[in-house]
Structure formats: structure tokens, C-alpha cells
Amino acid sequence: MDLGIRGKVAIVTGSSGGLGAAIADRIAAEGCRTVLFARSADKLERVAAQLRERHGTEVLAVAGDMTQAADVQRMVDRTCEAFGLPQVLVLNSGRPPLKMRNVLDETDDERWRQAHETQLWAPLLVLRRVVPLMQQQRWGRVVAVTSATVKQPMPHHGLSTVYRAGVTGLMRHLANEVAADGVTVNCVLPASIATDALVTSYDPQERIKRVPLGRLGRPDELAAAVAFFASEPSGFITGASLQVDGGMVAALC
Numbered sequence: 001m002d003l004g005i006r007g008k009v010a011i012v013t014g015s016s017g018g019l020g021a022a023i024a025d026r027i028a029a030e031g032c033r034t035v036l037f038a039r040s041a042d043k044l045e046r047v048a049a050q051l052r053e054r055h056g057t058e059v060l061a062v063a064g065d066m067t068q069a070a071d072v073q074r075m076v077d078r079t080c081e082a083f084g085l086p087q088v089l090v091l092n093s094g095r096p097p098l099k100m101r102n103v104l105d106e107t108d109d110e111r112w113r114q115a116h117e118t119q120l121w122a123p124l125l126v127l128r129r130v131v132p133l134m135q136q137q138r139w140g141r142v143v144a145v146t147s148a149t150v151k152q153p154m155p156h157h158g159l160s161t162v163y164r165a166g167v168t169g170l171m172r173h174l175a176n177e178v179a180a181d182g183v184t185v186n187c188v189l190p191a192s193i194a195t196d197a198l199v200t201s202y203d204p205q206e207r208i209k210r211v212p213l214g215r216l217g218r219p220d221e222l223a224a225a226v227a228f229f230a231s232e233p234s235g236f237i238t239g240a241s242l243q244v245d246g247g248m249v250a251a252l253c
């Protein structure tokens, strides 16, 4: 399928590794001028060099912290200077602090604050600055990476579920508010995708027991779902949440 986004300007946050880097790779493969944003400048430059070499597309790497408004504004300004107004925004973010525990065992207020800033506040800071630029163009695609815990809470995942559910609410409101401007807003919900962070934080064999497909997912499988929501042909889908979880969520929708 031609995704119809060749030449468009795409921002992928949290893209120095893991799912964010896989999503940026897929978006660059579709011919988007791609902006990478994360804190580790060296890792970002490595990902940028790989994407340029593999896909021959223009890639801009901006190092910064997405929980900090000034860094987010600098990233948006640099995007506009280098490539023009953004049309695709993928909101991938950092993980909650590990190791996660039962809700009543999470007694450290600092961990709750950190989880809130990383997962909910940071996407809000980014989208407030980027979505109005899409409205000006009367075309845009916003895709947030949340978690399948939003549909099926997993043991010890309160620090994730609480704020990802917040992001889901934020995206659903935004979808209604910007639909008339030709901007779609959707969520992709990973679970058990084999990133370095996942396989070093959890026992992969224990994880696989929860997955009806009987294996961990690949980052490129998650990236394919994101790329579909970023595409021209997905234009009649907004406000949706699609899990990429090997069948883990045991619900009708």
C-alpha cells in the first residue's frame, strides 16, 4: 500500500532507540523528512546516520528533554527552519520508573511525579506546539504510543496504566477538537514488543506466557501500525486505539 506521505515532515519523539527508533525507521522508509528527538545526542546521531544511509531521506536529530517546554519549543523551531511545518507527529515517550510495583506499594511520591511528567505531561507539551501548525495546513496525523495496559491492566503496571489512560483521554478529546481541520489523532498500544528495555526489565519467557501468538512482538510490527495511522489512506480513522499485543487483550474491543 502506498502510504501517501512521501516528502511530508514527520516528528518522532523518544526516538534514540527502541520503539521510537523503529518507528522513525519506518516513517523515513516512507520518504518523510524525519525529525528525531530524545535526550541522548550520541544515540540520536547514530540513528539519524542509519536512516539517511538506509532510506536516503533527510533526517534532523534534535537532542532535548520532552518534559521541558524550552527544549520542546527548540525542537519545533528547528524542525520548521530545516524542513517547514510538520504534518506527522508520533508521540513516543520514556518508560515509567522501574521496577514497577502494586499501586499501594508505590509510596515514593517522586516516582509518581516522574511517571506523570514522562508519560502524560511530555506528550501534552509537544502536541500543544505541533498540532496548531497542522491545523494551519488543514492536514495532519498524530499518533501516540501508549500501552495495552490501557485496555487490560497488567499486574504491577499502575505507574503506566494511570498516565497512559490519561494520554488516551487527551487524544480522544483532541481527535474531536481538530477533526474539522483535517487532523486525525489515534493511539497504538504495545505490549510485549522485544525492545532492549523490555527484555532486560522482564523475563521474556514469563512475558510470552501472556501472549496468545506465543512469541514477543518485533519493533517493526509496532512501527507498521503507527505508519498506517500516519498515512493518507487512514484519513477516515480518528479517535481509535489499536493494540499491537499478540492477542493479549482479552476483550471484544
Ligand SMILES: NC(=O)c1ccc[n+]([C@@H]2O[C@H](COP(=O)([O-])OP(=O)(O)OC[C@H]3O[C@@H](n4cnc5c(N)ncnc54)[C@H](OP(=O)(O)O)[C@@H]3O)[C@@H](O)[C@H]2O)c1
Binding pocket: 013, 014, 015, 016, 017, 018, 019, 020, 037, 038, 039, 040, 041, 043, 064, 065, 066, 067, 092, 093, 094, 095, 096, 118, 122, 145, 146, 147, 148, 189, 190, 191, 192, 193, 194, 195, 196, 197, 198
Ligand atoms: N516494548 C513494549 O512492549 C512496550 C509496552 C508498553 C508500553 N511501552 C512504552 O513504549 C515506549 C517505548 O518503549 P521502549 O521499549 O522502546 O522504551 P525505551 O527503549 O526506554 O525508549 C524510550 C525512548 O524515549 C526516550 N526518552 C525517555 N525519556 C525522554 C525524555 N524525557 N525526553 C525525550 N526523550 C526521552 C529515550 O531516549 P533518551 O534516553 O535518549 O532520552 C528512548 O529513545 C515507552 O514509553 C514504553 O513504556 C512499550
